[in-house]
Amino acid sequence: SALYILGGRIAYEFVRINVSAFLPNIQSIQSSTASSENYLTEGHFDFNRVGDYFNSKKATLAFCVEDCTATVSKIVYDTQTDTFIGFPLPLDQNGLPIAKLYSTDSFTCLENWYLNDPIAKSLGAHLIQPLSSSLENTSPYLLAVYGTNNKFKSPDVIARWGYIYRQCKAKGVRVIGYSSDCDSRY
Known part of the structure; x- marks a missing residue:
């Protein structure tokens, strides 16, 4: 989630597409971030x-x-x-x-x-x-x-x-x- 937070959605998707099965999908990251106690x-x-x-x-x-x-x-x-x-x-x-x-x-x-x-x-x-x-x-x-x-x-x-x-x-x-x-x- 640090990559998503610091790099933004586009950077995250770029890395995820190029390194498949390495990172969870955007919806999982957004769900995890939204439910975080650090909101x-x-x-x-x-x-x-x-x-x-x-x-x-x-x-x-x-x-x-x-x-x-x-x-x-x-x-x-x-x-x-x-x-x-x-x-x-x-x-x-x-x-x-x-x-x-x-x-x-x-x-x-x-x-x-x-x-x-x-x-x-x-x-x-x-x-x-x-x-x-x-x-x-x-x-x-x-x-x-x-x-x-x-x-x-x-x-x-x-x-x-x-x-x-x-x-x-x-x-x-x-x-x-x-x-x-x-x-x-x-």
Whole structure:
């Protein structure tokens, strides 16, 4: 499933066609990924699993990183969370995106969103890297990912970093630094 997640459907199918009987079919991978306990909810900062991840890596120190990247804009329906993904999520008082905001069973409401709300042009990702004295390389933990229009201000970032610090500290993880790109708002 790592090839499917990292390379995408086309790359997976290309490898599967050329190396027959080596990889399971797409439907099996999609079913496995969808039923996985590691399912991502757009805009949800998964602090509950941070402690478990860091305990498994025998680490207590962390470095956080956040960045945005341009995406191909589109709206999709997420059956697991009953929400529409692809609209930029507004930020709350902690500088975090408001998850599951675009949930409705009304076609009129969806149509109104399409007509009046912008489509996210960027994908915001927040990762937390365990720092360990061991020689073992550890992968960062994906804390959250969400669509954004990249409209935020410095106070949003400071509030978010403070919130991340407090939530991680409650899980036994001490954040010692933050990293981002060269955006002046950081």
